[in-house]
Amino acid sequence: MTKENNGKAARRRTVKKLLIVSMCALSLTLAFLSFRGTNRFDNDKNRPMQFGLPMNGHMPRRLGGSGHRQSRYHRPSQRRRTGKVSEPFDESGMDPHAVAVRFREDLLQQMESKDEIALLEDVLEARMHLVQIVGIEEEVVRSPKNSYHGVYGRFCRLNFAVHKENPSSVPMFRDIVGNSDCLDPFEMDLKKVAYLARERDRQGQENNNQQVPKLLNFTAAAFHESRCGSTLVANSMIAMDPEKHRTYSESAPPFSAMREICGQTFEYCSETQAAKILQDVIYLMSRTDDPKEERVFFKFQSTTSQFISVFQMAFPNVPWMYVYRDPVQVMMSHVNDDPQLKRAICTKSRISGRHPKAIRDIAHRHGYADSRELEPSQYCAAHLATLTESAVNNLNDMAIPVNYDLLPNILWEKIIPRILGRPLTQREIDNMEAVSHDYSKGRGQRAGEFKGDSEQKAHAASKAVKEAADEFLKPSFDQLNEFKPKLLQ
Template identity: 25%
Template sequence: MSPRLDGWIPARLQVEGEQPWVDWCHLGSQRFTDPFFDETLERRLRHPFPLLFRHRTLMQTLVERQTSHPGLPVRGLVFHMSRCGSTLLAQLLASLPRHIVLSEAAPVDTVLRIHSRLPWVDEARRIEWLRAVVAGLGQKRNPEEQAVFLKLDAWHVLELPLLERAFPGVPWLFSYRDPVEVMASHQKHRGAHMLPGVLEPARVGLGAEQLSELSLEEYGARVLARLCEAGLEGYRARKSPALLLNHRGLQDTAVSRLVELFGLEPNAAESELLAQAADRDAKNPVLQFEDDSKQKAEAVSEASRKLAEKWVRPVYEALEAERLRAEPQ
């Protein structure tokens, strides 16, 4: 007999042998309002009940449950090159109580990359599992909730065509930033995808033998270039409404661009919530936003600057050209 899972979410996926298993966490009515999915999960696990009581099922249980519990509709996808304002976008969307915003949710990442561990998992199965995971996470647990938004990990832009097939017609955006500023941010605190071995070398256009030959800075620059190339390729081949969004001026334009792309139609109270969220630091909402572009440009090492210009600048300029062509003059 399957456990009763109302109020529970698929919090983690684990591969054991040849099968994926789902670890469930009781979330109750708690909303995903933290900058990242894992922060909400960690906060919930401080409470005794979800810490002590767990469910574990096969993935097939989650797939079958989707028939009776399809979850709220997915209304938007947020792709990005990393360190370019995507967390602000997620926080703006999450400021409206009618939205469930899944920001870099680990179960989504596991499904998107599971075929590297289970070679028998084909694209159709990944799409089936992805829809089931999002449906499980996107259950209506509060009366005002109406829609789900996915803010993906930076490397998920490499799976953009699959995500378009999984959620056909759903609008998406790709957020990017001056590459020197992005390299400066990773110089201070390097993201996981900027470390060799986290992503399969072929996924970022490298051979395995090249990893030992590249400095951390060059590897990172080439990863960022590949992510931007994937965003550009996806935009040019788009099958859904899509938007390219530059970090420059994002604080002033983000609300209007999200409203337009995703058809948010906020009322007066919701407009105020959006304005308040836009004024806060996205990753530390107790602080007010401060533009750090100048500091980043000044702090970057000369090696990182040169590599950003060599590898990332050309595709950044191509993204800018596409964005400017699409925007009304």
């Protein structure tokens, strides 16, 4: 009996040891994977930083997947781990052909198989599309003065057909990505591949018989205040002529180029360098292997309104719309999502405690010693004012403010005919009018006919919302209303 009990005790000790060993092994594995996932580090603290898409301090997620699968291309995180920081290269003043040869050799040296070499050719032939960009701080801060360095693009084949067929059910760029084979995007140096793409297109222009790849005409862009009808504008652009048009609605790469790579206060690189990154991003996203496509439109995220100056520097001759709405109605769209304004987009930074400088400045202008003194409704209005005031400050000859109350008719009656320099066909008008009857973000069960809600929003607004809207938003709203666009004269 004693021997049997001792045997059981021994077995229990053995099982316990095995469990301890297993837990240790699991902990080491998780630590290793976490280290592999780190993309950038703060100079002062060993913690992940946001760069590229904002991902709550973690490595930017690879769109369409978990972000943990092995990429088919060398990732910046691998270079970061090995300590091999890429050296900057200033191509200004060099022979273009020599630069192209060097850039191609640089990219090929990082490739390990014929499949990877084929992927480069797919990008240059516009068979693969840019879906995300990320930057490596150690490389970006060492950028040449007249160029940039350390920015990497991620590519996959996008299924634009789903957007062309039904814009209202696939309204956003992330929806297109989700309907594409983007689980395993591959990565390469953005500046180098953009340079080679331009060289490929130049050669194609010299060959008059070559139809694709080709560069689409960047016809117009749209900035917006949020919750103001901007998605309807984007849907109208693609619905007008789906075969000939491509529209990017809140796509990731331009957002990162304008707002993230160089930093929100340009602490990593200059505004001029941000504009150069944006030029390369838009160039790559405007190339096509579809001979029927002719034009491309971009609708950017609302917070890029704070960086309209970067867009203007990159594309001074491209018309841009600014979609806005009655201040109370816009605020009520945020309040309806979160009546206490604790999790609303417009108060997100208030809850986090990291108040952006733009909001602090607005609070000071309105007589508050600190933005922390603002009530939730005031903070929401101040956030929205950072967007509308930026639009007002950047109004120029290419600007077209678009009041929500004038949508959708103003698009086919005035704006698009003036931008294109011709009257629209009846088919184009019918297509735009048809999509305007659908709820612009009608995914799944939300699909259906659009119903106006302006009167309901105004009636339901609290005194606090009305006062905040009047204090912080009314001045810029009036200025946008009063502006006379030169393009529409």
